[in-house]
Amino acid sequence: MWSSQDDVTETNVTDTVAVRAENLFKVFGRRAQDAVKQLKDGASRADVAPLGTAAVIDASFEVKKGEIFVVMGLSGSGKSTLIRMLNGLLETTSGQVTINGKQTTDVPMKELRKVRRDDVSMVFQHFALLPHRTVLDNVAYGLEIQGLPKAKRLEQARRTISLVGLDGWADKFPHELSGGMQQRVGIARALTADTDVLLMDEAFSALDPLIRREMQEQLVELQGQLGKTIIFITHDLNEAMFLGDRIAVMRDGRIVQIGTPEDILTDPANDYVAQFVQDVDRARVLTASSVMEPARSVVSATAGPRAALRTMRDLQTSAAFVVGRNRTLLGVVRDSAVLKQVRANERDLAPIKGDEFPSVTGDTALSELYELAVSSDLPIAVTGENDRLLGVIPRVTLLAALGNVTTNTDELPVMEPPATVPVNIITETLAATAAAAGVADRAQATSEGSQS
Numbered sequence: 081m082w083s084s085q086d087d088v089t090e091t092n093v094t095d096t097v098a099v100r101a102e103n104l105f106k107v108f109g110r111r112a113q114d115a116v117k118q119l120k121d122g123a124s125r126a127d128v129a130p131l132g133t134a135a136v137i138d139a140s141f142e143v144k145k146g147e148i149f150v151v152m153g154l155s156g157s158g159k160s161t162l163i164r165m166l167n168g169l170l171e172t173t174s175g176q177v178t179i180n181g182k183q184t185t186d187v188p189m190k191e192l193r194k195v196r197r198d199d200v201s202m203v204f205q206h207f208a209l210l211p212h213r214t215v216l217d218n219v220a221y222g223l224e225i226q227g228l229p230k231a232k233r234l235e236q237a238r239r240t241i242s243l244v245g246l247d248g249w250a251d252k253f254p255h256e257l258s259g260g261m262q263q264r265v266g267i268a269r270a271l272t273a274d275t276d277v278l279l280m281d282e283a284f285s286a287l288d289p290l291i292r293r294e295m296q297e298q299l300v301e302l303q304g305q306l307g308k309t310i311i312f313i314t315h316d317l318n319e320a321m322f323l324g325d326r327i328a329v330m331r332d333g334r335i336v337q338i339g340t341p342e343d344i345l346t347d348p349a350n351d352y353v354a355q356f357v358q359d360v361d362r363a364r365v366l367t368a369s370s371v372m373e374p375a376r377s378v379v380s381a382t383a384g385p386r387a388a389l390r391t392m393r394d395l396q397t398s399a400a401f402v403v404g405r406n407r408t409l410l411g412v413v414r415d416s417a418v419l420k421q422v423r424a425n426e427r428d429l430a431p432i433k434g435d436e437f438p439s440v441t442g443d444t445a446l447s448e449l450y451e452l453a454v455s456s457d458l459p460i461a462v463t464g465e466n467d468r469l470l471g472v473i474p475r476v477t478l479l480a481a482l483g484n485v486t487t488n489t490d491e492l493p494v495m496e497p498p499a500t501v502p503v504n505i506i507t508e509t510l511a512a513t514a515a516a517a518g519v520a521d522r523a524q525a526t527s528e529g530s531q532s
């Protein structure tokens with residue numbers, strides 16, 4: 081049953097559409113259809129209020145298989161109504177939903193039940209566990225209803241109990257478990273059904289903050305193992321940001337923005353979203369690659385010490401990143417050391433390597449950068465696959481990203497660290513050593529000398 085575990089990679093999001101919602105409307109009230117018609121013609125939610133409550137207005141989105149898609153919004157914004165329309169718990173007033181290509185709107189009950197059994201499960205905030213049944217029986221309950229033989233359903237239930245970290249609790253009764261554990265039973269029950277799609281409505285909202293955090297982490301881990309498609313509703317922004325591959329922000333029944341947590345933080349669609357996200361713990365959401373700047377002080381290893389020294393002089397900085405083929409980061413050079421190399425007429429750069437300078441991968445959260453940022457005067461190097469240098473994060477940039485302010489004016493690029501060798505000494509050294517370095521270089525050094 082968990083065969084999918086083997087072939088799931090670290091990034092689970094695939095290109096296959098698991099859930100598609102097209103122009104969904106839900107109006108509660110006797111004249112719902114009239115209200116939808118007016119909404120489609122441009123009427124506002126308030127305009128149609130006499131006809132009914134427009135809980136969801138023209139919601140469209142696609143969720144990819146393996147994605148965690150979070151629906152976020154204030155109380156009353158329409159989240160629960162939206163999610164309940166996906167699995168047919170609520171009828172849509174207008175619009176269509178498909179799950180794994182199977183329609184769940186405007187279909188006979190029998191068909192809907194089949195989709196619910198095979199394709200989509202739901203976890204609620206308060207999971208109604210059966211009090212007189214053991215954890216094991218509660219978890220296996222869905223399979224019992226499906227008519228699976230006892231041995232088989234208990235085997236599957238044991239597996240999911242173990243997956244959610246409840247080994248040893250299978251024979252206990254719900255009242256013997258803490259709130260967090262009970263919620264795990266709820267999740268185990270949904271997982272046992274082995275549907276591709278899980279709908280989770282404020283599933284962790286009733287839990288204490290610490291347990292909630294633990295559950296969030298566990299959900300991400302489980303999702304990593306199982307590659308499920310999860311639609312998760314929350315009004316907690318930090319939870320949305322932590323869990324979501326993408327987030328849909330709802331306001332007054334409408335989806336006002338869909339984007340990655342970083343999109344939503346760095347490029348909010350409107351003032352509402354901007355205000356909504358202003359209290360988010362940016363350090364945990366933003367990653368190194370989302371705030372990095374192009375690395376300016378970079379030299380190619382083959383260019384040699386003279387070129388490195390010129391680069392540092394021109395940028396007024398005391399350090400340069402050295403890259404090899406395909407921009408592989410080889411290390412860092414410092415102006416004083418390179419000056420010595422030039423004086424000694426050395427031809428090969430000797431970059432300082434490895435742990436001597438701060439370097440992180442692009443997906444590192446900003447919260448993990450503080451220590452690195454204070455441990456060195458160098459900007460933090462951001463690398464991608466095969467140690468390719470993608471960009472750098474000077475300390476000012478890190479601070480600016482956390483404070484959500486711009487780094488600088490365009491005319492004044494942030495150069496860290498500042499030069500330690502005066503420009504004229506570098507220029508004079510380059511000129512004085514030009515003869516030994518070669519004629520072509522001499523001409524360049526002379527012209528540089530006259531410019532400074």
Ligand SMILES: Nc1ncnc2c1ncn2[C@@H]1O[C@H](COP(=O)(O)OP(=O)(O)OP(=O)(O)O)[C@@H](O)[C@H]1O
Nearest residue numbers: 108133135153154155156157158159160161162315
């Ligand atoms: N059965 C119903 N009958 C009438 N109005 C309803 C019904 N269910 C929801 N509504 C209204 O629809 C709107 C959206 O409610 P919904 O519960 O979907 O919002 P929500 O974002 O999930 O809020 P919460 O976080 O408080 O659950 C609200 O104005 C609500 O009062």
